[in-house]
Amino acid sequence: MANYLFLRGNRNKRFFIDIASELIQRGHHCFQMKFELGELLFKSGIKTLYAPSAVSKKQYPISDDELLTLPIYNITFKRTILKKRTSKSELEMYKRYMYVIDQYIKNNHIDVICLFNGYHWIDQVTKYIATKYGLQIRYFEDGLFRPYTITYDSNGINAKASVPKDPDFYDRIEVNEERYRKYLFHPENAELTHRTKESLIKVALIKLVSMLGAVFRLNPRLYDHINFWEASKYFVTKKLFSRREEDIIDWPAEYVFVPFQVARDSQIFYNSPNVKTMEMLLKVTVQAVKSVNEKENRNIKVIIKEHPEDMSRNSYHDLKQAYKQDETVLFVKKFNVHKLIKHATAVITINSTVGIEALAHHKRVITLGNSLYNIEGITSKCDQLDQLDEVLLQSLQKPVNTSRIDKFLYYLRFKYQVEGTINFPNKATAKNVVDRMLLED
Known part of the structure; x- marks a missing residue:
């Protein structure tokens, strides 16, 4: 039996909750740390810590220079897009949360850390701590055959994925032609075809709650690339784009x-x-x-x-x-x-x-x-x-x-992807993901 810690999930806040619940049913222990006010709208039976409530002036012992070398999206965004340096106060905030994460990992004897994407500051500072302890890390991301697959990898996502690079490896693979033809971009599990459309309004409201949480210092500032104005523009543009007619083009010969x-x-x-x-x-x-x-x-x-x-x-x-x-x-x-x-x-x-x-x-x-x-x-x-x-x-x-x-x-x-859907909860997804997790763990 292993102790799993789930951190910041994707915009479907139930995704990690469903996976953890399935693991618990199979006899494992699961823990969750929440960092934004919007996450508190989702109840679960998992042992959970709302990290902002535990933050104090105590800081994890890491230098500013070492923090700045981590591939933290907020830091990279400020440096690359905004042409700004990350402030000392922000780095101190990372260190205070690192102290809380470190203590939570030690107190609950965590074995496996589960991250979504991995480049958010919460993910990167937790990965740093987990590596120091020699803990296992599991990465999740939107699937490559969307919307019916999920990426699950112990090495990383995208270019860091554990997908073999040796062409001879693939030449030895036997292909089930019927399976390949029918299900490459479609789910084999019929339950996944009955998915409900993701509510953009619901996603926006949850994001708004978390933004207000940052304003009133009820949760940390999570993103530098999204503010209220940017979020509003995104919401309106997305709505208008869904109603837009397809473009008409004259097909070139080549x-x-x-x-x-x-x-x-x-x-x-x-x-x-x-x-x-x-x-x-x-x-x-x-x-x-x-x-x-x-x-x-x-x-x-x-x-x-x-x-x-x-x-x-x-x-x-x-x-x-x-x-x-x-x-x-x-x-x-x-x-x-x-x-x-x-x-x-x-x-x-x-x-x-x-x-x-x-x-x-x-x-x-x-x-x-x-x-x-x-x-x-x-x-x-x-x-x-x-x-x-x-x-x-x-x-x-x-x-x-x-x-x-x-x-x-x-x-x-x-073989590599897990069949399931990210943006709406269902038992089939949780079962498939946990089957893969336990097979590899």
Whole structure:
């Protein structure tokens, strides 16, 4: 029997509660630490500490310099986007919470720490403590075949995932063709098909409660990239976007599809050493495509799809104006991503999950960043941006290794991912996740 500690979950605050409840039913001990006022709206039978109530002036013994080296999203965001330094008072706040977390881990003899994503300051300072004690860490994240899978990994998420990189590993995999064809993007468990739509209003209200908690010092300030104004813009934009008609486009004979990513996402901060903005992504892609067109006497276009989660923050107005007279470039806001992939000559991405969807269509995929699907014979990785034209040309000239891609996707979907849904509670998800946890633990 193990003692599990669950920390800050995703925006579905019941997700960790459901998993912990399933573990308890199987004889394990579970604990939870809550850090925001909105979390208190969710009752559970788990032993829980509301961390702000236990914070004092006592601090965990770690230097400011060492804290600043941790990949903490808030620190990175301030340094990269806001061009600000993290204040001494904020670092002291981290240390005070670290002291509480450290004491809670020791007093409850915790064996396993469960984190969601892992780059929030709460996750990073807890990971630091857990590593000192030699404790096991388990990472959760939205799945790669959304909305019916969940990422669960003891190593990390995205580029740090424990997905094998050896192409020979995948060549040895046997694929159940019927299972692959029917369930790659659909759930095998019928219970998961009866999901209710996530309530954006409910998510917004919970976030508002936590923001008010920070204002009245009932919980710490959790995010630097979200304030009331940003949250309000996001909510309104999301609502309006859902009612927007799809764009109408004239299909080019040949085009490279470039899916924009959330510009300030952890994928860009920590897994994209060469491309830090969508402007740069478009610039190097257009240069490469024009070079290939000139060498091959072709007329390949570039279609960019904006990321729906980024629209409240980035209109890309100046970027669109800069390329307004460029007949090579076409922007779309709302369009079925599978159609864009289906007709594409190739897909160029930093490390988006769209790359996985493109592989499912047997498309040539070129990555400019670090990704769990950077595997020989599956994708082409471009490490030197000035060589993207050569990488693109080589990719277009060689056949797609459909067999290896299918084996890789089969492993990813049916061996690596856990079937379940993040954004609505159900017993099937909790059971599947706990089955995997106990199998690996």
